Each structure stands twice: as structure tokens, then as C-alpha cells.
Amino acid sequence: MKKSLIALAAVAVSGAAFAQSSVTVFGVVDTAVSYVNGQDNWSGLNSGGNQTSRLGFRGVEDLGGGLKANFWLEAGILADNGSGKSGYSANETSSDALAFKRRATVGLSGNFGEVRMGRELTAAYNATSRYDVFGQVGYGASKVWTDAGVNGDSTTQRVSNMVTYLSPDFSGFRANVNYGFGEDKDAQTAKSSNSASRYMGAGLTYDNGPLSLGLGLERRNDGANTGVGANAFDVNAWSLGGSYNFGVAKLAAAYRNSEAKYSIGGDKDKTKGYYVGVSAPVGAAGEVKASYNRYEINEAGAAKQKADQFALGYVHNMSKRTAVYGTYAYIKNKDGANVRLSSDVALKDGEKQHAVQVGIRHAF
């Protein structure tokens, strides 16, 4: 009798749970007090110093026979002023309201792996950017995966209109492939460059105990809708990274190479990025982390430019979901480079910038 009662209660509960379980509402609200010291100083409140603020809706349905359907809708938000963050790449228009520009996918998974369609982070980006100890947010974020912010070359971290295949896990190996339709209608119908805006990429990863390795390969054909005009360019990039967890600390490193070839003249803009990072637990709830990045920019017809970025961070986890954190970053440019921690503040002596932020991150 005991059993049956518990079972009944469980059924009732799971009945309730099932009705709810088709959607999980999740998100992050992360806000930091920030200060930037450059040619001038700036202070204010920023969104996303530890994790990007967001709101999302996701769910998984068990179809039986090992098959599952899933969906994921995720919108960026600016937690300091309540705006949405709907623009993320050159191909998407921006607004101050909510849109699922971080991710909008529907997928089917099974023994064969997973097939997904829609907009999301690319496999090439995911394969190696995961080694950034600052998680690609805040002043400590590595700019290796965004070509050091070089104009026109900014890598497409997220791509719309993609069909994605994710392989099953083969003894720690995984291969993920993206194909993004080049939906530029003018280019397609004019038959002049059917590949305009087309994206192709792959991420290969190996994860086994303390060791993690990743390789990212990608090619983007840029068409008329990039704003570059007649002189469009194709971007080829590859990245390699890895980390090893020694227990007392985790070491990580990555390298990324990106080339943008212009359609007229064939000139190339090249960027290389080097990253090393370390993170270590401090007590039961703390984590300290540090990183060094070097950016080398070689734009067509210009001298080679360099910049070095250092970052130091501390995160105190009050729970799995809530943390307070502090980040300090410093960047130094050479040979005329103009890579900034905050694009709103000019470099000191045309070279340097310091930035600090202290914030709260709450995930739900």
C-alpha cells in the first residue's frame, strides 16, 4: 500500500510536472559597476560582466525509440537599462527590443547524433572559444575570436539560416558541422554569386577527463548585404585550442588565424590571435582566473599592428546560480593599433586602457 500511495502521488506530481515541463524559462541577469581609464575616464553600469544577460525558453520532448525533439529560443538583454539586444552580427539589424538573436533552433536527436535548424553559435566558434576563462564576456573577454575587432573582419559568432549536424560522442571525439544558407536574394537570383553570405564551418572536439582539445574551421562568403559594397570579401578562419585540468589549476591556450580576401584586387586583411589562460579554485566557493592575449593585425596595404591584453578576475559563487565577481583588464597597443576594452573611451597616449568592473550574476 505504501508503494501504491507513493506511486499515485508520484503520478499526480509528474502529471503536474509534465504539463509544465514542455517549456523551461531560463536566463541570466548580470550587472556590474564599471570604470574605464583611457584618454578620459568613464564610469557606469554595464550588463554582462560574468555571463551575458539573457532570457530564454527551451524544451525537450521524448518521442520514444531514443528519438527526441528539442527547441531553444534565447534573447539577449541589457540588464542595466532593460533593453533587448537583438543585433549580433553584420547581417542582422539591431533594435532595443527583445528578439531571439542568441539562439532560435528546432532539432531532432537520436543515436545518429542531432540535426538542428535555425540560428545559433557556430560549431567552429564553440570548438575553441570555450577555452576563454572569461567566457567571452566583460572587459576580460578575449578578442581572439572577433579578429581583435578589426573593422569588416568581425567574425560571425552566430549565423542565421543554418542547418547543423552534431555527431554522437565517439570515445570523447565529436564533430559538428554548420551550413548557413546564403539567403541574399539579389545575389542568388542574379546568379552572379550564389554563395553570397553563405557560411560553412566545422568544429572538432576531444574531451577526455582533464584533457580537452578543439579545432574550428570556417568560411564565409560575404555578399551585398554586408555593407562592404562592391568590394565584397570572403573570410577564411581556423582556430586551435586546448586545456588541461591539473586540479589545483586549469591551463588553457588557443590560436586563431583569420583571412579576409577582397573580391576586387584580391588583397587580404589578416589577423592572428594568441590566447593563454589559467583558472584555479580558491576555497570552497571562489575562483581566480587570468589571461593574456596577443593580437596581430595585418590589413592590406598597412603596416603590421599589435596589441597585448591582460586580464585578472575573481568569482565568488554564493550558489550555483548566483555569484559576485570582479574583473580587471589592461590593453596596450603598438604600431598604431587601436584595440580597446571599451569602444567608447579613447586610448591613453594612443596606446593604453585600463578597465575594472564589479558585479552580480544571477542565473535562473
Add this chain to the structure above:
Amino acid sequence: MKKSLIALAAVAVSGAAFAQSSVTVFGVVDTAVSYVNGQDNWSGLNSGGNQTSRLGFRGVEDLGGGLKANFWLEAGILADNGSGKSGYSANETSSDALAFKRRATVGLSGNFGEVRMGRELTAAYNATSRYDVFGQVGYGASKVWTDAGVNGDSTTQRVSNMVTYLSPDFSGFRANVNYGFGEDKDAQTAKSSNSASRYMGAGLTYDNGPLSLGLGLERRNDGANTGVGANAFDVNAWSLGGSYNFGVAKLAAAYRNSEAKYSIGGDKDKTKGYYVGVSAPVGAAGEVKASYNRYEINEAGAAKQKADQFALGYVHNMSKRTAVYGTYAYIKNKDGANVRLSSDVALKDGEKQHAVQVGIRHAF
């Protein structure tokens, strides 16, 4: 004791359920790989081949005595790129972000029927568009309810600022009535045409076992905010439809007549639409469907134009919520008509267009 324990558990559960039950988060993510063959070819990812992608929030509160309050907020989304789909009619501005442009209503229901206020699909549209076996989405969607896309005459499927009355069920009969305030302030305050943008419509339906019938009647007074300028027009439309479920297959048919009368000169743009459709179960999980549409367009001062649209579809239901589907559609224009399956691709030989899409639809 058994009983009381179960009761206690049930109370606890319903307590939890109640706390949640005031809001249901629901939606659809539907994405398809699409190909259009016309004067040129186009391929890409589309949102909503089987059901329009959306995210919504709705709830019902029992007020006692048979009275219930309800609300419904529903936003369209473009699941291929994550954008919102906030613009649906000529009177609403568009953006790429989330807005409850599919439906935003609050209502009270009881023995008397239901009174609702806000924005939603009109009763006239609902009464007969429900016979479209392609559910008014994707390349197979009938254009009977959108005046074959004729410029300026596009019917208002959704109307804002409406007060709606929905009757109870009388032996299968239902009558729903909409009144949409013409909120054009310039027109109202100038007293010149207080009815500008006003919408009036009704839907009468009869549903009894295998038989379903519907009649839609509507009138829209267009004012200054339609972009038509000084020469505004009033649209009168009516539609009649029905279906019969023979078990092995369900047959459906509909006819719609729309006239737009210009305020200056009194000329009329007329469109007629004929629709027949059939759907049939295939095995336990499949459904095949086909439709034929004829559009006749008679614009003021122009020769009568015609177009024929054929569509064939298959839906494989993996569960109640998830399906994979494929749709093929073909359109042929005559006498200078320019009705397209995809507005982005020109007609082949000025006449024809083929389109195919294969996708996944997941509802939550």
C-alpha cells in the same frame, strides 16, 4: 486513510499546480529548408512551413458561478533567424523584435458566451479560413483569404482595438462578431470620416459531427493611415466554406469575394477566390493533403487576371507536438497576373513558380 493521504498529496500537487497554472507558456518552432524555382532559383531556410512559429502566454481564471476570465498574448517569431514578427497588417508598424501582434486579448466568459477586447484574428477570417488544409502557412497556403496578395486590398486577418462577442454553442451553431474601433485620430477629430479604419465583421459557423460550415462577412473603412493617401477605400468581403469528413478523407471547399471601393471616383478593385482541398490519414501517424486554388483579380481599369495554385503536402506526426513535413506547390498565372509563391523570386516566363519545402514543426 488511503484516501486522505491521496487527497493530501493531491492538494499539495494542485497547490503547486495552481501557483503555476495562472500562466501557460506555449509556442511553436517550425523551420524548413526551402527551394523556389521561378525566373531564377532561390534556396534557404524558412520559418513556419506547417505552423507559424510563435511564443505565447495565456491563462484562464475561474471566477465562480460559471464565469471565467482569460488572457492571451501571442507573438510571432522567425525561427530561421530568431527575429520577432511584429508587423502583420498595414496599420501596424513592423520591427524585427518580439511583440504580441498575433493576439493580445483579455476576456470574460460565461453562459452568455464571451466578451473579449484587444487584437486577434477576425471572426470572419476564422469562420472559413479554417478549411485550408495547409493551415494558411507555407508555400501551400491558400491566398483566397488575402485577396491573392493584390496590392492595397490585402485583407485584414488580424485587427487591433476590437471588441468581440462570441456566442455560446447552440446545437452546433455559433455566431461571433467583431467591432474594431477606427482609432485614426486625425480622421475622427476632423469629423470628416469618423469611420476611418473602423472594422466590422461576423463569423457564423455550424459544426456537427463530420459536417462543418462557415460564413464570414466583413467591412473595413480605410482611412489616412493605410498609406493609400487621399484616395482611400472601403473593403467589403464575404466568404463561404465547408468541409465533410468521410473518414478515409476529409473534403473541404471555400469561396471568397472581396471588393475595395475607392472614395474618389467610386472605382472598385475586385477579387474572387475559389478553394478546394482534401486531407487523408496515412497509417497511424501520417497525413497527406492536397489543394487547388483559383484567384480572379479584377482591378479597376485593368483587364481581368487569373492564377491557379496547386499544392501537395505530407505530414508525419512523430507525436502530438512534433512533426516532419514536406510541401510542394505550383502556381500558374494568366492574363498578366503576378501572384507568387515567394515574393522574392520572379515568375518563370512571367507565369510560373514551383516551390518545395521540407521541415520540422515542434509545438510546446
Add this chain to the structure above:
Amino acid sequence: MKKSLIALAAVAVSGAAFAQSSVTVFGVVDTAVSYVNGQDNWSGLNSGGNQTSRLGFRGVEDLGGGLKANFWLEAGILADNGSGKSGYSANETSSDALAFKRRATVGLSGNFGEVRMGRELTAAYNATSRYDVFGQVGYGASKVWTDAGVNGDSTTQRVSNMVTYLSPDFSGFRANVNYGFGEDKDAQTAKSSNSASRYMGAGLTYDNGPLSLGLGLERRNDGANTGVGANAFDVNAWSLGGSYNFGVAKLAAAYRNSEAKYSIGGDKDKTKGYYVGVSAPVGAAGEVKASYNRYEINEAGAAKQKADQFALGYVHNMSKRTAVYGTYAYIKNKDGANVRLSSDVALKDGEKQHAVQVGIRHAF
């Protein structure tokens, strides 16, 4: 055994509840049929006659040791047409889509009180605007807290980029303080007026049984991004209010004084607002309320202007969440004032306006 079974059921339930409880989805859908009589007449559907229509996501996490983390994301909506309501102040851009412009905060609370960061209503506004029996929405809303709508002086009810401290309750006393970063980058980096757009304010409240008192103090430094141009101004305002609940009725009163000083010339725009209100229960479910407001406007270089606003309302609560309501308001201007109930309709004889609305409010 009884106990353990109940406990098990309870655990199972709270397990389910916990999984859900990190986010509460909440909101209001409030729509009213409205009529305005002025120089001309206007009728239509309005959103928010009793409570502002909204959709929000909020949650609280218990961190142990009396410490709690919380977040709150709240977006305004226009329930009559489904649009979002993303613009609320001069510093925020508007759009017709969803954005968390009503509130976007993350906070930590404990014995020390609470620290919050982000965008929300200011403490100064909250301290006294709460005495408005019409809750600052609909035609009955007092304009005391918006400087009677005087151009350029519109008070900032909500401010972005704020750090807020809320004290614990000391025998009914509470002190809340806001500091809003003036993030105007041009002003900051030019070092000319680092305080541009900076906001500072405080709200002091005392609540003890039937008695409630509030004091609001605020100062806003307006910079280049207010659209006022070179001649910026600083706004200083203070308000005092209180209410006493006699049981048969609750009496409330408030006074607000606002001065905007121009940076060039030093001229001042001044507004004073007087408010008295009363609300009384009628039967088990009803509430009748009435208010009188006087606005005195003294713009630099212009004669003193005055306006009197009367409002009468009835709310019938069908449940805690759902109500039907009716509001009547009347405004009379003197000495050239142009304060309106509806900005879309001109004043009758340049002086008067009547407005009525009847609606449904449903909270979830």
C-alpha cells in the same frame, strides 16, 4: 507511516515546484473602451485603465544565512494592439516591441537591507506616488508626478543604470536611495560636465497601521542626450504625501514641487502639484474612489498657468486578479494652460476635456 508518506509526497511536489520556482511569469492585461470629449470627440480601445498592461519574469533564490538573490524583468505592453511599450523616458528610445523598460534589476538582500542594480522606478517617485488612488494609470491618473506634462520637465519615473540601496524596516521607517550613473559618454570624456544625465534621489517612508507617510527628494542633471540641446537643465524636485485609513474610507494627499534650471541664463521652469484622494470599499467586492488635482505651471518668461483635474472611479473586484472598472475624469485649464487627459484630442474652448473609460483588468 502517514507522516513519511506525506513527507515523500511533499518532497516530490516541492521537487517539481522547485524546478519551476526559479522563475515566476507574471503580468497584467488591462483593456478599456474609452471616450474623450474635447474640441472634438474620440473613441477607441486603450490599454491600462486600472493597471498598466505588462509581462514579467522574476525570481528569488535563498542563498542561506538570511541572504537572498533576486531578479526582476518587466516589460510594458499595449494590450489593445499587442505592441510592446519599450520607451518610457526621454533617455530611452521607443519601439513597438517588447523590452524590459519597466524594470530590469538584480539584487542581494539580507539583514543589511537590499542592494539592487539596473533600471526601475525611483525611490523618490515610489515614496509619494503610491498615494494616487488611480495608481498613476488611466484618465484618472494624477499628473502631479509628471510635472503636469510640461514639455521638457517630464520627471524621470524610471531611471536606467542605477545602484539602489533599500534599508530594512525600522519600526515602520524605511529609507531607499538611488544613484543613477550619468553614462553620457561625450559629456564624461569631455570632462565638461561629468554629471550629465546623473540621477540622485531618495525616498523616505513611514508605514504604521492606518497611517502612511512619504517624502521624495531627487536631482537629475540633464546632458546632451535629452534633446534639449546646448541649453541643458538640471531638475530638482521634492514631494510629500500621506494617507490615513479610517476603515470606511482612506484619505490621501500629496504635494510635489519641481524646478528645472537652465544651464544658460539660469532661468527656471517651475511646477507645483497638489493632490487629494479618497477611496472607500463598497460591499464585499467594490471600491469607489475620487481625486482632485491642481497643477500650477510657471515656465521661465511666461505667465503662471493653472489646471484642475477631477476624477471618479469604481472598481468591481471579481477576484483578487480580475476586476471590471469605470473611470470618469474632467480637466479644466486656466490662464492658457494646456494640460490634457488625452494628448490626442484638443481642449474644448481651449480649456476643458472630459474622458470616460470602462474596462477589464486581469492579472496573472
